[in-house]
Amino acid sequence: MRILLIEDETALREQTAQQLRAQNLTVDAVADGEEGLFMGSEYPYDVAIIDLGLPKLSGIEVIQQLRALSFKYPILILTARGRWQDKVEGLEAGADDYLVKPFHFEELSARLNALARRASGWANATLRCGPIELNPSSQQVFLQQTQVEITAYEYRLLHFLMLHAGEVISKSELTDHIYEMDQDRDSNVIEVFVKRLRGKLDPDKTLNPIETLRGRGYRLNLPRD
């Protein structure tokens, strides 16, 4: 899951980005409205976190312009002053939720996961597909109630596939959603990750959770619970 974080306070931005990455989320963090708008319209994000008081271009304007460009991903606004007028203005502009600073990181994380879930049609906090279970808040994966040890990138890949269970996801889409902008990307690695995931989630090769559609991509093929 790839997150755009636009926040001008350096300490808060870096700390938040670090905590989000620690939750195995892909994060691009920028400091002003103009750059934020550019990033937001250039890369495929799953959720954006936008501070309202930004230099160069205000958070409200960034949201309005993103929505005017028909980007539909959920947006969470951060406000320093918890004024209702600001919250309503932000939500009217096109944001989906708000959080008043200072916040507990757990709160932010829960809201982010809820927004991402809602956007992809999941009702519960824990994603379940057949015998596979993924808990975004603890980043744990279970197969038949038994925890499965997987690496960070395997988790990112599985998280995205499960969020969009039933949909065909291309290799480049997967790359876009699990790598940050300045990371080296090699789409062959995706194949390696998928192969390893299959090995871990389907050791006796009966489940076939991730289907390969030649030339089109991958699909998580288990029914959502």
Add this chain to the structure above:
Amino acid sequence: MINPRLSLSNRLLIAVSVVLGAFLGLSAFSLNNAFKSSAETAQEQRLHNYVMTILTAAELTDTGELLMPEKLLEQKFSIPNSGLYAQITSGDQIIWQSPSAIGLFLALPFHPGPSIEQYSVIDLHNGMKLRNLAFGVVWENDQGAQFDYTINVSEDQLMLEAQTANFQRNLWYWLGGTGIMLLIAQWLILRWSLRPLTGAAKDLHAIETGEHPRLTGEYPMELQQLTQNINNLLDHEQSRRIRYKNSLADLAHSLKTPLAVLRSELENSQDLKHFKHVGQDQLQRINQLVDYQLQRAATEGKSNLLAPVSLGEIIHKIIASLNKVYQSKNIHCQFEIERDAFIHADEGDMYELLGNLLENAYKYGRQRVNIVVQSQHQKITLRIEDDGNGIPLIAGEAIIKRGRRFDTQVEGHGLGLAIVSDIVEAYEGTIKLEKNFLGGACFIIEIPDQ
């Protein structure tokens, strides 16, 4: 260009002087003209009467000779240079001259025609100016012979001019006197009518120097609206200042407790996990206190100077926002809002009041939220109820009780309600918490509007 800083009394004085000057000047001009023309008419009438006197006194003999009495009825004809002269001509002969006219050549003999009066002005060589009436007579004797005569009567113009000059002098004295008196009266009236303004300025100065907290004097009706508004503004500012001061004092005071707890934990705690837990709690508390007092200080509060805001519009906007945020709860919201539910209040305050109440309802409600807004008898009644299990009932009742400050509350949900309670108080309204038939909380807020 008129100096915009020209004082009111100077403006009025200048305007009144110009109008008065023009009025008096025009009156003098027309009065003078009227007097002149009536004097001239009187003169003509006079000359006509003299002609008639002479005509009556004259006697014609059978031979056509004209006989005049020694003395005429009018004395002035007998005194030389009296200013009134008469002569009778016939053909180019002067037949008779009044004794006053001796040595004067009045007019060329001419005959204007029978019974025709002809007025003229004669300039004599010695500088005299006469007004002359020539009257033509034709007499017939018993034999039927006709004799033409012209009777001339002249009056010295000096008389008329002296009369006019006298009148003009009198006129100027009177009009000038009247003008000066009117100006003085105007000035006094101005001073008298502008005195309340001077009084208001003095009162304002007294406020500036801190002698009085507001405008205290009695003012005339026209100024009352202004002074009333100034007083409202002053009261509003005063209550805001008090709120600022109180919030600041309360904030400083209420921060002491969590800070003391943190310090004592820092000094005594051996258990890192426990310390972290306490630290988190106290930070949360400090954060809430700052939020609460900031909001309290920012509350505008009741003022007659605020424009009316539509409660319905604000409610709809907040509900749209909450529906987004609490999408997963799928709350069914029912409105009953009077169309003209406007209130003279600060928009930000109303957002805060309604936002906190409605968010609580969404948070604690299960499926339903009812909102009723009524505007009656200059009073706005708000009723917000939910079908939750009344979690805020316990905390809420304590919070909205009078005289309890937020920092004396135990924990948790109360921040929003404390803010609501403060805003209601700032608008001199009341807030009640009841249990409703849906099972949840029902807040009833009444705010007087003006």
